[in-house]
Amino acid sequence: MTTRTDALDTALRLVRAQTLLVRRFDARLSGLHGVSLADFTMLLRLGRASGGRMRRVDLAEALGLTASGVTRGLAPLERIGLVTREPDARDARVAYAALTPTGRERLREMLATAEETAADLFTGPTWADEDVALLAALLTRLDGGAVG
Amino acid sequence: MTTRTDALDTALRLVRAQTLLVRRFDARLSGLHGVSLADFTMLLRLGRASGGRMRRVDLAEALGLTASGVTRGLAPLERIGLVTREPDARDARVAYAALTPTGRERLREMLATAEETAADLFTGPTWADEDVALLAALLTRLDGGAVG
DNA sequence: GGCATGAACTTGAGGAGTCAAGGATCTCGC
DNA sequence: GCGAGATCCTTGACTCCTCAAGTTCATGCC
DSSP states (O other), rough: OOOHHHHHHHHHHHHHHHHHHHHHHHHHHEEEEEEEHHHHHHHHHHHOOOGGGEEHHHHHHHHHHHHHHHHHHHHHHHHTEEEEEESSOOOOOOEEEEEOOOHHHHHHHHHHHHHHHHEEEEEEETTOOOOHHHHHHHHHHHHHHOOO | OOHHHHHHHHHHHHHHHHHHHHHHHHHHHHHSSOOEEEHHHHHHHHHHHHGEEEEHHHHHHHOOOOOOHHHHHHHHHHHTTTEEEESSSOOOTTTEEEEHHHHHHHHHHHHHHHHHHHHHHTTTOOOOOOHHHHHHHHHHHTTTOOOO
């Protein structure tokens, strides 16, 4: 017998879990690589995109951010040389964000840290492999079917 | 065959789901009651606490925030008269945050909106009641066993 | 009683992301 | 081929929350 109250509690639990999770990732990533989880996620999306580049609008959609959030988040990554700005030959409005060679390399190192952190999160007697997959599946229903 | 990559993807999905979820709650709550989800969550915790009051430190823990985050978040709620500050008779360091009668009343209205929003979130052909309960259970393992 | 340690809270500075507005540029219908 | 409307992106002003430092109070040890 699930009620509206349970739905609300589930939503609030999700918010709390995210807060804690972000803190853990931030601590590790900033300690070892000087980037935040948000930074890393941006780089990861670019790394997974074909050609290592994406339009800012698509990046925003993939990250669940605003276009303006992407502009602001990308700026420091451009400053430190992990990302560059590339124009589109056919449409002068769009500015691609592209990984630099350095960016790609640094991303590889960050990825190892991030995967380790994620693995730690789901470690323990209560977590089975299927549970992680199940959680992912449930969350996918909420986040509008973002690509992996 | 779950891998480190799946764990990371699950974590990132959680972050994205939260972003989207918070936006929905904020839109409804601020439209109808002029508060954010963060505001509402604070009030809700107070409302559920015995006596309608809590030490700021405990509130921080319950919300997954910093003590300083609680100070900052409570300030506007005090200004608009939903919460008051109460001293502790035995320990002059602690300042309770307590719901005012107005706060309690407004909370009741907000709760209806929030529950409705949460119910909408988990509505659709893909969501069964058990799924919501399952998600809640999985999240609880992540958020350090926060109380309901 | 006096002091070291630590807990509860606040505050200044700053990071991250939002919204609303504005500047280019593209596209489509005519 | 031109004007209307949409799309892509940036910017200013603001909110929310963090960290680090500081204040005030409590407690235990000698």
